[in-house]
Amino acid sequence: MSQDLYRDITDFAHDTPSWVQLLAEVxxxxxxxxxxxxxxVGWWRARPAGSRAMALAVLAPLGTAFGYVVSELLKSLVDEERPCRAVAGAAASLVACPPHGDWxxxxNHSAIAGAAAVALALAWRRIVWLTVPMALLMAFSRVFVGVHYPHDVAAGLVLGALAAVLFIKLLTGPTRALTDAMRASGSPAPAWLAGPGPAAPAPAVPDHTAPPRRREPMHRRG
Incomplete structure (x- = not known):
C-alpha cells in the first residue's frame, strides 16, 4: 500500500509545474x-521570562537533536532500501537518490521536523500553528521529491515528537535549576545566556500625602 501511495505522489510531483518542484526541493x-x-527567537524571547520558560527554550533544540539520534539509531537497525531505488515502475526522484547504505x-528529516515542531510548541505555545504545518510539509516533501515512502515520514514525525517530549519532560527540572544558578552567578557570560529573568517588583513607596492617623486617647488606670 505504501508503495502504491509513493507512486501516486511521485507521479503527481512530475505533473506539477517546475516552480512547485523547485519549492519542494528547496x-x-x-x-x-x-x-x-x-x-x-524562542531563546531570545525567553530571556526576560521565568526560569521554566528559559529551560524549555534551551531544551527545544536539544530535544530535537535527541529525536534525530533516536531516528538514526533505528534507521541503522531496519536497513530499508530507498524507494527511489526499490520501487519498480515509479517515476524518477526529483533529487538524487541517496546512496546504498543511507537507509x-x-x-531523519521528518524526525527532526516532528521533534522541532513539538519542542517549540512546548516552549512557545502560540507558535504551534506555524510549526506543525511546517513539519507536515517537510515530511510530505520527502515523499514528493521521491526519497522516502509515506510510512517513513509518518514514523519519523511520531518518533521525533515522542523523543523530544520525553527528553524535555525529564530535563526541565535540572535545566530550570541551572538557569537560576546562571542568573545568580554574577558572571557576565552565563548571566547573558540565561537572560535577566523577570524584573523584580518595585518596592512600595510610603504615601506621605495621607493625613496622619488620629491617636485614640489612652484611658487612665483607676
Whole structure:
C-alpha cells in the first residue's frame, strides 16, 4: 500500500509545474534552517521570562537533536532500501537518490521536523500553528521529491515528537535549576545566556500625602 501511495505522489510531483518542484526541493532542506531560526527567537524571547520558560527554550533544540539520534539509531537497525531505488515502475526522484547504505526508515528529516515542531510548541505555545504545518510539509516533501515512502515520514514525525517530549519532560527540572544558578552567578557570560529573568517588583513607596492617623486617647488606670 505504501508503495502504491509513493507512486501516486511521485507521479503527481512530475505533473506539477517546475516552480512547485523547485519549492519542494528547496523546502526539504530550508525548513530545517527555519526551525533553527525559530529556536534562536524562542531563546531570545525567553530571556526576560521565568526560569521554566528559559529551560524549555534551551531544551527545544536539544530535544530535537535527541529525536534525530533516536531516528538514526533505528534507521541503522531496519536497513530499508530507498524507494527511489526499490520501487519498480515509479517515476524518477526529483533529487538524487541517496546512496546504498543511507537507509530509508525512518525519515531523519521528518524526525527532526516532528521533534522541532513539538519542542517549540512546548516552549512557545502560540507558535504551534506555524510549526506543525511546517513539519507536515517537510515530511510530505520527502515523499514528493521521491526519497522516502509515506510510512517513513509518518514514523519519523511520531518518533521525533515522542523523543523530544520525553527528553524535555525529564530535563526541565535540572535545566530550570541551572538557569537560576546562571542568573545568580554574577558572571557576565552565563548571566547573558540565561537572560535577566523577570524584573523584580518595585518596592512600595510610603504615601506621605495621607493625613496622619488620629491617636485614640489612652484611658487612665483607676
Amino acid at each position: 523546502w526539504t532542506e530550508a525548513g530545517l534552517l527555519l526551525f533553527g531560526v525559530l529556536f534562536l 530509508s526508515f525512518p525519515s
